[in-house]
Amino acid sequence: MNAAQEFNFSIEATKNYLNVNYSVKSWLFTRDHKRIGLLYLFSIIFFFFIAAMAAALMRLELLTPEGDLVLADTYNKLFTIHGVLMVWFFLIPSIPATLGNFVIPLMLGARDVAFPRINLLSWYLFIFGGGVTLYSIIIGGVDTGWTFYTPYSSAYSNSYVVMMVVGVFVAGFSSILTGLNFIVTIHKMRAPGLTWMRLPLFIWSMYATSLILVLATPVLAITLFLIALERLWQVGIFNPALGGDPILFQHLFWFYSHPAVYIMILPGMGVVSELIACFSRKQIFGYTFVAFSSLAIAVLGFLVWGHHMFVSGQSVYAGMIFSLLSFLVAIPSAVKVFNWTATLYRGSISLKTPMIYALGFIGLFTLGGMTGIFLATLGVDVHVTDTYFVIAHFHYIMVGGMVLAFMGGLHYWWPKITGRLYPEKMGQLSALITFIGFNLTFFPQFIAGYLGMPRRYHAYAAEFQIYNVLSTAGASILGVGYVLPIFYFLWSLWFGKKASMNPWDARGLEWQTASPPSQYNFEQTPIVTEQTHAYPLLTSEKTLRKVMHVR
Amino acid sequence: MSFPFFPASGSAMATQVDRLFLFLVALTIVVHLIVFGPMIFFLFKYRESKKVDRSPLKFSTLKVELVWIIIPLILVMAVFAWGSHLYVNLQEPPKEAIEVNVVGKQWMWKIQHPEGNREINELHVPVGSVVKLVMTSQDVIHSFFLPVFRIKQDVLPGRYTTEWFQATKVGSYHLFCAEYCGTMHSHMIGRVHVMEPKDYEDWLREGEPTEPLVQSGQKLFQELGCSGCHSMQSQFHAPLLEGIFGRPVPLEEGRMVMADEKYIRDSILLPQLQIAAGYPNIMPSFEGRLSEEEIFQLVAYIKNLSPKKAKSGKGKP
Numbered sequence: 001m002n003a004a005q006e007f008n009f010s011i012e013a014t015k016n017y018l019n020v021n022y023s024v025k026s027w028l029f030t031r032d033h034k035r036i037g038l039l040y041l042f043s044i045i046f047f048f049f050i051a052a053m054a055a056a057l058m059r060l061e062l063l064t065p066e067g068d069l070v071l072a073d074t075y076n077k078l079f080t081i082h083g084v085l086m087v088w089f090f091l092i093p094s095i096p097a098t099l100g101n102f103v104i105p106l107m108l109g110a111r112d113v114a115f116p117r118i119n120l121l122s123w124y125l126f127i128f129g130g131g132v133t134l135y136s137i138i139i140g141g142v143d144t145g146w147t148f149y150t151p152y153s154s155a156y157s158n159s160y161v162v163m164m165v166v167g168v169f170v171a172g173f174s175s176i177l178t179g180l181n182f183i184v185t186i187h188k189m190r191a192p193g194l195t196w197m198r199l200p201l202f203i204w205s206m207y208a209t210s211l212i213l214v215l216a217t218p219v220l221a222i223t224l225f226l227i228a229l230e231r232l233w234q235v236g237i238f239n240p241a242l243g244g245d246p247i248l249f250q251h252l253f254w255f256y257s258h259p260a261v262y263i264m265i266l267p268g269m270g271v272v273s274e275l276i277a278c279f280s281r282k283q284i285f286g287y288t289f290v291a292f293s294s295l296a297i298a299v300l301g302f303l304v305w306g307h308h309m310f311v312s313g314q315s316v317y318a319g320m321i322f323s324l325l326s327f328l329v330a331i332p333s334a335v336k337v338f339n340w341t342a343t344l345y346r347g348s349i350s351l352k353t354p355m356i357y358a359l360g361f362i363g364l365f366t367l368g369g370m371t372g373i374f375l376a377t378l379g380v381d382v383h384v385t386d387t388y389f390v391i392a393h394f395h396y397i398m399v400g401g402m403v404l405a406f407m408g409g410l411h412y413w414w415p416k417i418t419g420r421l422y423p424e425k426m427g428q429l430s431a432l433i434t435f436i437g438f439n440l441t442f443f444p445q446f447i448a449g450y451l452g453m454p455r456r457y458h459a460y461a462a463e464f465q466i467y468n469v470l471s472t473a474g475a476s477i478l479g480v481g482y483v484l485p486i487f488y489f490l491w492s493l494w495f496g497k498k499a500s501m502n503p504w505d506a507r508g509l510e511w512q513t514a515s516p517p518s519q520y521n522f523e524q525t526p527i528v529t530e531q532t533h534a535y536p537l538l539t540s541e542k543t544l545r546k547v548m549h550v551r
Numbered sequence: 552m553s554f555p556f557f558p559a560s561g562s563a564m565a566t567q568v569d570r571l572f573l574f575l576v577a578l579t580i581v582v583h584l585i586v587f588g589p590m591i592f593f594l595f596k597y598r599e600s601k602k603v604d605r606s607p608l609k610f611s612t613l614k615v616e617l618v619w620i621i622i623p624l625i626l627v628m629a630v631f632a633w634g635s636h637l638y639v640n641l642q643e644p645p646k647e648a649i650e651v652n653v654v655g656k657q658w659m660w661k662i663q664h665p666e667g668n669r670e671i672n673e674l675h676v677p678v679g680s681v682v683k684l685v686m687t688s689q690d691v692i693h694s695f696f697l698p699v700f701r702i703k704q705d706v707l708p709g710r711y712t713t714e715w716f717q718a719t720k721v722g723s724y725h726l727f728c729a730e731y732c733g734t735m736h737s738h739m740i741g742r743v744h745v746m747e748p749k750d751y752e753d754w755l756r757e758g759e760p761t762e763p764l765v766q767s768g769q770k771l772f773q774e775l776g777c778s779g780c781h782s783m784q785s786q787f788h789a790p791l792l793e794g795i796f797g798r799p800v801p802l803e804e805g806r807m808v809m810a811d812e813k814y815i816r817d818s819i820l821l822p823q824l825q826i827a828a829g830y831p832n833i834m835p836s837f838e839g840r841l842s843e844e845e846i847f848q849l850v851a852y853i854k855n856l857s858p859k860k861a862k863s864g865k866g867k868p
Contacts, residue, residue, distance in 0.1 A: 151691055327627040370582055373579075380637075
């Protein structure tokens with residue numbers, strides 16, 4: 001580094017993507033993937049809390065068997081709000097659009113995503129879709145549930161179905177554009193030397209996720225369009241009274257919505273791979289298998305939609321084929337879990353906050369995955385489908401899995417995003433509270449479900465009460481686990497210690513630039529000469545420090 | 552507040568489902584031990600502060616990967632076979648069954664027995680007999696869920712679906728609607744009453760005098776003018792319905808179709824859809840003129856015209 005460069009660097013060091021300019025306009029018209037990531041972060045947290053309030057009201061209602069807190073109609077609208085906002089406006093965009101947007105170009109050594117303007121457009125579509133959806137809630141709400149099953153949604157519900165469907169439809173385009181952007185970015189913008197087999201596992205999982213986003217979301221758009229067509233102009237598509245087929249909707253809907261589960265969980269798996277590698281200072285055991293298992297999950301995920309319909313009246317043979325294929329998805333998922341555990345072997349493990357979230361993820365995902373086996377098993381599914389067993393199962397996958405991974409990733413990259421460190425002890429505490437609260441909320445629902453408590457019940461038989469009381473108690477603990485990080489993250493912005501370039505001694509290109517990064521990420525395009533997570537194999541923490549400093 | 556742990560079991564099928572369920576619970580526990588036993592051990596042994604051997608691994612990871620791909624694959628295939636076996640059983644009721652008709656509508660279950668007895672949100676059945684439910688919906692999708700028998704089946708508008716059970720224990724149990732069907736979904740509940748056969752016979756005779764389904768169907772058949780065409784004496788050429796149920800029917804377009812409940816229902820409501828080979832296309836549609844209950848009665852009558860296949864249940868013809 002010569003003197004001129006050094007001088008440049010000292011000026012540049014104070015200018016980063018956050019303080020390069022301050023105006024509102026500079027944020028609303030930004031094409032910087034990092035700022036867009038933050039715009040998404042604020043938006044999804046906003047939607048998360050509205051959806052969480054709906055959940056809190058539902059859990060309060062379910063404290064007693066009688067439907068005494070809210071009216072049946074209100075309750076039905078609450079679970080629709082909860083489902084629609086959580087699925088389309090929190091879970092699906094959460095990791096891809098926030099952390100993905102922020103770190104993918106950094107991890108690839110790129111200046112930005114391939115299409116920065118399209119990236120901004122997809123945020124606007126997301127906000128517009130979210131706005132329309134919120135408007136449909138404000139003017140009266142929708143009582144169909146997030147699945148919009150026909151002919152109820154297309155002919156019988158007297159709520160604002162079309163408006164909400166338009167909101168989700170528009171948000172879907174945001175998903176498609178984000179997916180396209182990531183696919184092209186990952187293909188075309190990798191730094192020299194960053195071959196496919198050297199990519200971070202997070203990139204692999206985001207690549208698989210993007211494929212699903214691009215291929216599945218159009219089917220959702222078509223399906224929602226058909227509902228609107230039937231509702232507005234009585235075109236007979238789903239309603240048998242008009243000559244339609246009520247099961248057709250379920251096929252179309254789940255053709256999107258089952259792969260959508262993997263849109264939610266694959267990015268989480270990618271984050272967890274990063275965290276496990278970093279905090280055990282080892283390359284992930286069986287890197288190739290873990291990388292390709294993401295693709296296997298994405299491909300198989302398209303072939304199993306019919307397992308949501310074992311009691312819908314589809315043929316026995318269809319049921320058996322969908323069951324068989326569903327069991328196959330279990331294999332790449334199991335491969336990941338086994339490899340994460342094996343990575344710890346001979347590692348150098350530190351239980352920092354992100355690592356606790358990652359381990360919590362593995363715990364909850366494993367139970368969620370195993371209960372998925374129950375649901376793929378035909379004879380058992382007949383009894384447990386549409387009961388609280390299913391509710392518990394998918395919350396273990398989607399909340400226990402996705403949300404824990406999101407929280408883990410947010411803690412992990414927080415110093416990179418903000419340039420500040422959060423208080424470590426508080427982080428560990430909130431991770432533990434979340435884990436305990438989560439299990440107390442959702443484990444009792446497995447038992448209530450096998451006892452036969454159907455889902456979407458505003459009032460229920462008295463014998464199920466004890467499990468609902470436990471669940472509501474758990475939800476209040478879980479709530480603390482969600483709110484706590486907001487306080488210490490905000491605290492850290494003003495009072496947190498300044499983060500160094502690489503506070504975790506992690507590998508990966510995103511750690512080789514300033515925290516927070518400058519507007520264009522890297523001073524010079526980095527050149528990659530080895531695998532991303534090739535953490536040096538070490539015999540003690542001392543050598544570790546030495547190696548990291550030498551490097 | 553009670554603390555129930557396992558649902559009551561009221562049929563042989565329920566026992567079988569429970570067995571598979573408990574096997575899966577055991578499998579889940581074993582998998583957790585296999586994953587989390589070593590994980591917790593590693594977390595202690597390989598903490599960064601510990602002085603332990605961290606030298607590179609010397610074995611082939613490929614072999615390890617293959618082990619934990621192939622063993623789970625074999626296990627899940629076994630579970631698949633077991634579960635499918637139960638499912639196939641659930642779909643195929645034994646031949647001799649009491650056929651009870653169920654119509655779901657927002658928000659009640661309307662039930663009619665072969666003897667004509669009607670009930671709402673209650674289902675009385677004798678212990679030990681096979682009961683087959685033939686179900687349809689008048690409006691949206693519902694789902695007929697009997698936890699005590701571990702069975703559930705969606706009830707669809709415009710279609711017939713079936714489920715069956717053979718109760719083993721006298722008692723009164725939950726009946727739920729399991730598919731979200733609108734505002735009062737959680738109030739669309741009822742009871743199934745499993746009775747001693749003698750009590751069931753008494754129950755059938757009690758209450759208002761009823762007319763067997765077949766007889767109501769026959770009356771309707773005449774009132775609606777069906778007999779005008781579908782008879783030997785008719786000057787119009789329409790297929791005879793005697794013995795038609797359960798047999799394949801050749802269609803004008805060259806296809807064959809099995810004359811089951813759905814075929815008969817469709818022929819009444821959508822006669823233009825499937826024209827029997829060799830007959831003119833003259834049948835009027837009865838769509839909108841018949842309730843689901845009336846269609847069930849007509850179907851019961853036409854089924855009864857085929858004595859061999861007639862499954863009108865026990866007792867009265």
